[in-house]
Every structure is written in C-alpha cells, then in structure tokens.
Amino acid sequence: SQxxxxxxxxxxxxxxxxxxxxxxxxxxxxxxxxxxxxxxGRGLQLLFYxxxxxxxxxxxxxxxxxxxxxxxxxxxxxxxxxxSDSGFYLCACNAGxxxxxxxxxxGTQLSVL
Amino acid sequence: xxxVTQSPxxxxxxxGESSSLNCSYTVSGLRGLFWYRxxxxxxxxxxxxxxxxGEEKEKERLKATLTKKESFLHIxxxxxxxxxxxxxxxxxxxxxxxxxxxxxxLTVNP
Numbered sequence: 221s222q223x224x225x226x227x228x229x230x231x232x233x234x235x236x237x238x239x240x241x242x243x244x245x246x247x248x249x250x251x252x253x254x255x256x257x258x259x260x261g262r263g264l265q266l267l268f269y270x271x272x273x274x275x276x277x278x279x280x281x282x283x284x285x286x287x288x289x290x291x292x293x294x295x296x297x298x299x300x301x302x303x304s305d306s307g308f309y310l311c312a313c314n315a316g317x318x319x320x321x322x323x324x325x326x327g328t329q330l331s332v333l
Numbered sequence: 334x335x336x337v338t339q340s341p342x343x344x345x346x347x348x349g350e351s352s353s354l355n356c357s358y359t360v361s362g363l364r365g366l367f368w369y370r371x372x373x374x375x376x377x378x379x380x381x382x383x384x385x386x387g388e389e390k391e392k393e394r395l396k397a398t399l400t401k402k403e404s405f406l407h408i409x410x411x412x413x414x415x416x417x418x419x420x421x422x423x424x425x426x427x428x429x430x431x432x433x434x435x436x437x438x439l440t441v442n443p
Contacts, residue, residue, distance in 0.1 A: 266430050266431075279430070308374075310376050321379045322431060324376030324377050324378075329374070
C-alpha cells in the first residue's frame with residue numbers, strides 16, 4: 221500500500237516569508253496527488269490536485285502554488301505567507317480513480333505569525 | 334456543488350454507550366462515500382468506502398450504512414480509544430476531488 225512522507229511536521233513562519241512543503245509517495249506509480257488544508261471549524265479544504273507530472277489544478281485562488289516535478293513528488297509553495305495561511309496541511313494520494321480511497325500523510329502544522 | 338453535512342459536531346459518550354454519527358450529502362452521481370478517523374495532529378485514516386444505497390461495512394465496533402441521502406456510522410459499545418474526529422466524504426461527477434464534511438468529534442469517557 222501507499223506510504224506518504226510529508227515534512228516538516230511543524231513550522232512557524234513570519235508573515236511575508238516564503239514557504240515550501242514537500243510530499244513524496246512510495247508504493248504506487250502515477251498516483252493522483254492532493255494538497256488539503258484543515259482549519260478549525262472549516263473541515264478539509266482541497267487546495268490543489270494533480271493527475272500527472274506537471275499537471276496541476278487549483279481549487280481555491282490564493283497566494284499558494286503547487287508543483288509536481290516528479291511522478292511521486294508534490295510541492296506546495298508560497299512566495300509571501302499571509303496570516304490566513306495558517307492551518308494544518310495534508311498531502312494525499314489515490315490510485316487513479318476518483319472513487320478510490322485517499323491515503324493521507326501525517327500533515328504539517330503551519331503557524332504564520 | 335457537492336455538499337456534506339455531519340452531525341452532531343461533537344458527541345460525548347460513556348464507555349459502552351452505543352450511538353450513531355450522521356452524514357448527509359448532496360452529490361451529482363455518487364461514486365463513493367468514505368469514512369475516515371482522525372486523531373489530533375495526525376492525518377485522516379481510512380475506515381470504509383460505500384458505493385450504493387443499502388450497502389453496509391463493519392470493522393470491529395464500527396458499522397457504516399448508506400442510503401440515497403445519508404450515511405450513518407454506528408458505534409457499538411465504544412471504548413476510550415475510539416475517541417477521535419470522524420470525517421465523512423463523497424466523490425461524485427467526473428472530477429477527481431472528494432468533498433469532506435467538518436467532522437464529528439467523538440469523546441468516549443471511561
């Protein structure tokens with residue numbers, strides 16, 4: 221089964237600083253990859269998803285971006301963080317069909333101060 | 334737009350006190366309904382997938398059921414280790430995303 225490596229586990233960044241969160245997947249090839257954000261009281265919000273290398277779909281307009289330089293690598297970035305970017309960021313993958321279950325990473329707790 | 338509503342937002346039970354969590358959904362062409370368990374500070378852990386009305390799945394003290402409008406997660410004789418947030422999600426239409434509810438925070442007291 222798939223294993224998702226996500227780091228760091230915790231991150232504290234000042235407003236206006238850049239961000240790079242990395243996610244790598246083991247145990248599957250050509251997965252669909254996802255970035256979710258979980259904020260208190262809002263549930264899981266899909267930010268980006270990718271069905272292949274270089275293919276990124278954005279769900280929410282914001283100052284975040286995503287890239288998929290390799291088949292099993294997914295990166296979430298920002299040039300300048302906002303206070304509202306604070307939250308719990310989760311990387312997830314599934315095997316290729318939308319009805320396939322998602323596997324999640326362990327998450328990154330981002331605090332922007 | 335797909336929508337998922339979970340109730341109650343929080344539920345406190347005594348050990349051994351059975352109950353149910355609800356997930357109501359609206360989706361264009363349900364492909365699957367998913368239940369996850371999430372512990373504090375961790376990513377969600379997959380529990381069940383249900384595909385069609387009438388389907389049921391069981392795992393230890395948990396049983397998930399599905400109708401055309403909602404799903405229930407029944408917890409029989411819960412233990413303190415069942416304390417967690419339970420998330421419901423649906424997939425539908427032709428896109429690749431799951432739509433999640435806000436979850437139910439379950440606390441089981443010894």
